[in-house]
Amino acid sequence: MARRWTNDLTRNDVTPEAVFLNRRRLIAAMAAGTGAAALGSIAGPALAAQGDMTPNTLEEITSYNNFYEFGTGKDDPREYAHLMTTSPWSVEIGGLVERPGTYAFDDIMAKMTVEERIYRFRCVEAWSMVIPWNGFELADLLNMAGVQDGAKYVAFQTLLRRDEMPGTRYPVLDWPYVEGLRLDEAMHPLTIMATGIYDKPIAKQNGAPMRLVVPWKYGFKSIKSIVRITLTADEPPTSWNKANAREYGFYSNVNPEVSHPRWSQANERRIGGGLFARRQPTEMFNGYGAEVASLYTGMDLAKNF
Numbered sequence: 001m002a003r004r005w006t007n008d009l010t011r012n013d014v015t016p017e018a019v020f021l022n023r024r025r026l027i028a029a030m031a032a033g034t035g036a037a038a039l040g041s042i043a044g045p046a047l048a049a050q051g052d053m054t055p056n057t058l059e060e061i062t063s064y065n066n067f068y069e070f071g072t073g074k075d076d077p078r079e080y081a082h083l084m085t086t087s088p089w090s091v092e093i094g095g096l097v098e099r100p101g102t103y104a105f106d107d108i109m110a111k112m113t114v115e116e117r118i119y120r121f122r123c124v125e126a127w128s129m130v131i132p133w134n135g136f137e138l139a140d141l142l143n144m145a146g147v148q149d150g151a152k153y154v155a156f157q158t159l160l161r162r163d164e165m166p167g168t169r170y171p172v173l174d175w176p177y178v179e180g181l182r183l184d185e186a187m188h189p190l191t192i193m194a195t196g197i198y199d200k201p202i203a204k205q206n207g208a209p210m211r212l213v214v215p216w217k218y219g220f221k222s223i224k225s226i227v228r229i230t231l232t233a234d235e236p237p238t239s240w241n242k243a244n245a246r247e248y249g250f251y252s253n254v255n256p257e258v259s260h261p262r263w264s265q266a267n268e269r270r271i272g273g274g275l276f277a278r279r280q281p282t283e284m285f286n287g288y289g290a291e292v293a294s295l296y297t298g299m300d301l302a303k304n305f
């Protein structure tokens with residue numbers, strides 16, 4: 001199962017020498033029965049694939065945001081998200097699960113294993129960051145609720161509290177914000193519920209107290225401040241697809257070859273790179289193809305965009 005760890009980068013991995021000391025990769029290599037000799041071959045490709053994995057600063061990550069419930073400007077979330085009450089918080093898990101119910105955030109956290117994941121983050125607007133998330137695997141949460149056999153999709157919903165969310169006065173989107181994943185995407189080990197950034201509780205503008213992160217998909221799939229998770233048999237509606245089906249599909253996998261109708265997706269602007277920094281090429285599946293391409297075998301990714 002070394003595959004699982006290939007992109008599981010911790011902050012130490014950013015310095016090459018630390019890669020060889022990385023405990024989890026060492027364990028992965030041992031588990032594969034290949035011992036220390038395999039370290040080079042596991043760490044090598046991971047390093048090559050990671051490109052510039054220097055994380056963005058906390059200031060950048062918390063000041064350039066999309067969270068339309070607080071306005072459509074990039075600095076609106078930082079200015080207004082403090083209005084949102086995030087404690088106490090609970091998540092209603094329902095639909096095709098064995099143990100439906102209202103789960104308190106603190107009870108969830110007591111059961112989950114939180115780890116650091118440094119992921120590239122690529123917005124559909126063609127900017128990107130590298131973010132050191134703290135979070136747990138969504139699969140662990142879904143297994144806690146018990147997924148029933150008939151479940152094929154997972155639907156997510158953001159909090160809608162109009163008096164705390166000034167952006168919801170405007171019909172920019174059909175509130176509440178909703179998103180969805182196919183069950184196998186949701187259960188994939190790269191898919192996490194983020195609860196922190198840089199080892200601090202996640203800022204409200206980034207989706208406190210827990211938000212989805214699906215690193216191979218455009219950022220809008222990574223729905224913030226989640227209050228409801230529903231396991232379904234049918235593909236659930238998603239906010240951006242409802243707003244403009246021609247521009248935003250259900251899958252929204254990062255794909256440099258499929259342009260947005262109004263701009264190219266071939267390259268991206270790294271936030272924090274400076275005004276004159278060169279744009280960098282966008283990678284298929286945002287660089288996570290080795291882990292996730294097999295989820296889409298036989299699918300036409302231009303049609304299922």
Ligand code: MTE
Nearest residue numbers: 065066067068123158177219220222223224
């Ligand atoms: N979730 C909600 N509820 N509302 C939003 O407007 N914006 C999405 C996504 N999740 C959004 C959301 C978009 S377009 C992006 S790019 C990311 O959040 C931005 O995440 P960040 O601000 O933490 O970088």
